[in-house]
Amino acid sequence: MSNKTRILALLVSSFGLLCISPKVALSADDNLISKLREYSVIQRANNQTQPTHLVISVSRRQVSLYRGKAKIKSYPIAVGRQGWETPTGNFQVRQMFRDPTWINPLTGESIAGGDPENPLGRYWIGFWTDGKNWVGFHGTPNPESVGKATSHGCIRMYGNDVQQLFSQVRVGTPVTVIK
Numbered sequence: 001m002s003n004k005t006r007i008l009a010l011l012v013s014s015f016g017l018l019c020i021s022p023k024v025a026l027s028a029d030d031n032l033i034s035k036l037r038e039y040s041v042i043q044r045a046n047n048q049t050q051p052t053h054l055v056i057s058v059s060r061r062q063v064s065l066y067r068g069k070a071k072i073k074s075y076p077i078a079v080g081r082q083g084w085e086t087p088t089g090n091f092q093v094r095q096m097f098r099d100p101t102w103i104n105p106l107t108g109e110s111i112a113g114g115d116p117e118n119p120l121g122r123y124w125i126g127f128w129t130d131g132k133n134w135v136g137f138h139g140t141p142n143p144e145s146v147g148k149a150t151s152h153g154c155i156r157m158y159g160n161d162v163q164q165l166f167s168q169v170r171v172g173t174p175v176t177v178i179k
Contacts, residue, residue, distance in 0.1 A: 100124035
């Protein structure tokens with residue numbers, strides 16, 4: 001195998017350029033390889049610079065992470081129960097905490113972050129507040145609640161899912177909540 005073919009094979013395997021025919025790969029010249037490298041670098045840069053945003057579907061009990069117009073991943077969620085419905089509309093991530101303290105919205109009692117009794121789990125991504133209460137994404141010690149309307153308005157997620165989401169968003173990330 002020639003060096004040109006090896007380089008082209010590396011580009012194909014590294015950047016997913018599977019649309020190149022074997023004939024082109026075998027007869028590739030330096031100009032083609034250079035253009036493929038340039039194209040791959042531009043594609044990677046575009047994927048990393050596209051803004052991320054979240055879309056929560058209350059009825060589907062799902063949050064989807066988008067980068068630009070491309071859906072990256074969807075996660076199952078729990079949403080607010082009757083009387084504590086998850087607010088709909090356009091919001092943005094306003095706060096992010098590891099090991100958040102939970103404050104009971106009814107009693108004001110708090111449970112420290114990291115405490116196994118804390119119903120928020122290890123991560124908090126807040127996106128709505130009325131000045132007193134907050135709504136956001138968090139883990140749950142009750143994984144059977146995911147997929148149901150059971151929270152005080154928050155978006156409950158499996159622990160690993162909220163951890164992944166936490167690493168993908170930042171303060172300011174848009175959050176759209178639809179019925």
